[in-house]
Amino acid sequence: MSSGMVTAAYIVAAILFIFSLAGLSRHESSKRGNILGITGMAIALIATILGPDAHNIGWIIIAMVIGGVIGVRLANKVAMTEMPELVAILHSFVGLAAVLVGFNSFIAHEVFSDNIMENIHLTEIFLGIFIGAVTFTGSIVAYGKLCGKIASKPLMLPNRHKLNLLALLISFILLVIFVKTTTIGLQVFVLLMMTIIALAFGWHLVSSIGGADMPVVVSMLNSYSGWAAAAAGFMLSNDLLIVTGALVGSSGAILSYIMCKAMNRSFISVIAGGFGTDGILVDDEHSQGNYRETTADEVAELLKNSHSVIITPGYGMAVVQAQYPIHDITLKLREKGINVRFAIHPVAGRLPGHMNVLLAEAKVPYDIVLELDEINEDFASTDTVLVIGANDTVNPAAQDDPKSPIAGMPVLEVWKAKNVIVFKRSMNTGYAGVQNPLFFKENTQMLFGDAKVSVEAILRAL
Structure with missing residues (x-):
């Protein structure tokens, strides 16, 4: 392949990469964006291997095969x-x-x-x-x-x-x-x-x-x-x-x-560096008052009597793969005429868009998945909020405690809702190591245990 052909192939690949980024920016076109990116990379690899400057092609192909095998193995093995x-x-x-x-x-x-x-x-x-x-x-x-x-x-x-x-x-x-x-x-x-x-x-x-x-x-x-x-x-x-x-x-x-x-x-x-390190970390065992426990049956009854429900997912939902029964609960509640929406914090999970990907994987309608700035004002008029696996992103200390390590960080104001149900394994702190005053508020109830098991129990009760 001549250098001119290689250059032309590179231009096509670069354009495909740009279109890929554009496609990945929206949920509806993300699959097409992924395909465009793969196509662009394939063109780039072929042009490079067949180009006039390529040497020891056998070694290159061996390296590509090894890398491809590792990539396929990781794709099949690594969970979301x-x-x-x-x-x-x-x-x-x-x-x-x-x-x-x-x-x-x-x-x-x-x-x-x-x-x-x-x-x-x-x-x-x-x-x-x-x-x-x-x-x-x-x-x-x-x-x-x-x-x-x-x-x-x-x-x-x-x-x-x-x-x-x-x-x-x-x-x-x-x-x-x-x-x-x-x-x-x-x-x-x-x-x-x-x-x-x-x-x-x-x-x-x-x-x-x-x-x-x-x-x-x-x-x-x-x-x-x-x-x-x-x-x-x-x-x-x-x-x-x-x-x-x-x-x-x-x-x-x-x-x-x-x-x-x-x-x-x-x-x-x-x-x-040193980002998000100001303030004093609170000990895991530190308590700020008494908390109330609830059961799956009580939560199901509360949901039945609600007109509006907001679900706030976090990394804990991802760990136990609770997005699938959550999707089923969403369908049941919407069939009953209850307004169900999802509130996504920009840094929920462990990478940008983590919760959006998981909810899309579970086929949750994308039009009811809203970002922080789109839904934060609606909590005050919401009957019930389900906080599933989220902690730091719903912590009122970010607004109320100037000494907190997360002070100043915008959070989902779930505590303004009429009822808040928090799904947690224990009273331990979140990933930032900060205690959450939300757990001790009068309108908050704690549902302890595996979030997926709890959600499935609520689904059966509905």
Whole structure:
């Protein structure tokens, strides 16, 4: 395949990727967007393999087969509840790939006769490895936090922001040395030193972020992985990789910014680390009063006598896969003429849009799934609210307690409803480690146990 054909194929693939992003932005067209993305990637792979610059095609095909087998296995094995962890670990692969491509580009590159072009190429290598290393360790930490292997509480090192600034300053000095020197040994040493600093920097950035803000971290790492891919594209002189990386990087950054605005957080604080760590964490056993328990039969009776019901799902619903019986309850209540809607917080779950995906999977009508700003004013006129697996996103402390780690974060004001039923396994705190005063309000009742079992019991009683 000629270079002209490859370029044409890359243009088609880039256009398909753009259409894919547009399709994925809406529930109705998400499947078509996914297909367009797959088609674009297939065209890009075929054009790259058959292009004039391709060598050792046998090794490339072997690598693709191995990667494809692993991908199919993961797709069949990983449950929807584990999707955030999968996304995080895939981001780490992108970062690691950028690091390896960077070192390979340095080892294999021929010195340019033009000094300016040589400096530009060395800068591309340095930045590509730096961004890739930060993405790699940051994503590994995010994966550990999401799957519970690393504590969700933020790492609070003394002078942590100064440490981050020092790491960036040293990296910049190393960049200048790397570009200016002509000694290969010194360049290798500088690259290795920078890589170690970048790995530590990425680890510290994400470790310093509180558990309640992990959805923002996932979208932020998505952006980092895009810029890492774009950097790899510059190193490989691959236009499509640059375009694709820029698309992913910019879309991830925009998503992070939108989510930060929805949470009343600073976008800069996400990039700098230490996001969502202000305030004092409350002990799990700390109590703020007495709570009332209820039963599935009582909840079913309450729902029958309600005119309007709002269901507020959270990560707990995802863990037990309760979205299916919730869908059945929704159908039954709507058949009785009861107005049923879903209230989705921007950071419910462990990645952006997590609850929307689960509800769509259970065939919940999308027109009754509303975002925080669309439904928050309706709680005051609602008879019953079912809080299923949500905690931090319905915590009134965000509004009432300025010392809370989640202070200032917009939350679903479920406590304004006439009746609130909270589905929980125990009285332990949520992912942010903050006690929830909602549990002790007069209009709140607790339904303890497995959320799916409880919802199925309510369904039978209906």
